[in-house]
Amino acid sequence: MPPATQRFPIGYHLNSWDLTGQSNPDAIAFLAGLGFPLFEVLASTSLDDQYTRQYMGLGQRPPVNVLTDTRFLHRLAEFSRGQREHGIQLSSLYVNAEYTNQASWELELANFESILRILVGFGSHHLVVGGGVPAVAGHPHTDDDYVAFGRSFNELCALSAEFGIQSVYHPHLDTFVETREQLDRLVERLDLSVAALCIDSAHLQQTHSDPVAIIRDYYDMVKYIHLKDTFVDDSLVGDARYKAFCELGAGAVDIAGITALLVEKGYAGPAIVELDASHKTAEQSTLESIAYLESLGLVLDPAAAR
Template identity: 25%
Template structure:
């Protein structure tokens, strides 16, 4: 498959959320899947994947004992930890130091466990809407994330996300004019925001060293396996082949009645489309 290595995100094996204490303590705020990460890894490996991505909260749970349980899980399943996902508001100067310190801890964990990528989302959208200076603040913060990652031998990626100030194609272009960080396209989020994910891959090819493929259905709004719904991931796969992409691809699905089946279905779709491309 064009040299691609396939990973899957562990976020489907339980409800998604964050650490509630982060509401009052920015330095403790992290993403989290409230589920069995060992089970997720076993089923991801059994589905045929070679790598896995975790949220920062799930990884940082193991820092007290040098990630012994997670190291054992990775060794037993043969999976590589490809990426750790974190994020922040990034536009509020008073809390930025705390946010970056927390992301630094996630990067430390990623480095210790041999990951290649540090992926961040964020860029808070104010209740009153985005202000022009918010993009400059976000870009400056993302450049600091790049420095955090590079100091640990990691590649930093920015993941545009619904509910942030970087959703639409114009907003994606605006932020990448201001920051050097890599681009981790999440195809479902890009499509749901009105974008053409394949065109965005082509237009930002030089920035892409890691990819999230996800399916999305417009009505009712829901995320689905990669080959289903209204996001043309087949076109994305053709675009990735056309630009000569040869890195990791992480299939992702936020919630599904049978997570293992969703992982298998998504992998089969990518393999079939890659073979046709």
């Protein structure tokens, strides 16, 4: 048999620009010019901001900057214009929610439904979601917590399917699922006919969970990938863990093993390179990650390379 070939397109997340106050339109133009077929970006709704402030250990933050409807629509227009002018596809908007708080779930689900409508307009096929109240030391999630979370996520996935979009849950630091053990318990509560996963290699690596093994074991559920690298140091706490993220190939994540597995399995979904606030310029970090992927024999857009 001939050797397996890469089927998955590689995109890039706008975080390195977006989280540091740089120009998203310039970032989109830069990524398109490099040949990326996809980009992902945070939705940045007020619910996202509330979740981040309440649960994520990101250190001191400036006063709340209320996101008006005008600013949110302008943000969407920047993504639309970038897609229209540069031919680079929005793969997903990233959204957080609590899921287990019935006092807010109706609003969260309405927020999701609006985002789904927006993604349909962009021609996107996935909705990447994170969040859920994280466990705290000495107080792990209960079975009831997993039941409640699974019920809400299943509801979201069923709704997404009506729009022709696949919702994927992203295990992440400071969320309901940070570790392999938590992921295993959650999957037991999911409707596998509609629910799916986004595996982020760095966030799982930070908790000593093996992303290669997780992708292999849950391959049928994995519909979206975040290719992300990190240093791992158990002395790091709070926002220092997020500052340990690095360019592909520079950290502890077995990116080569992950991508080899994806090629072997014939994975054809998005694989999005991500780095939050880079220690270098966003552009330099992007170029270094591309160089590493190319050293593994990968291309950004296999469809265009044929």
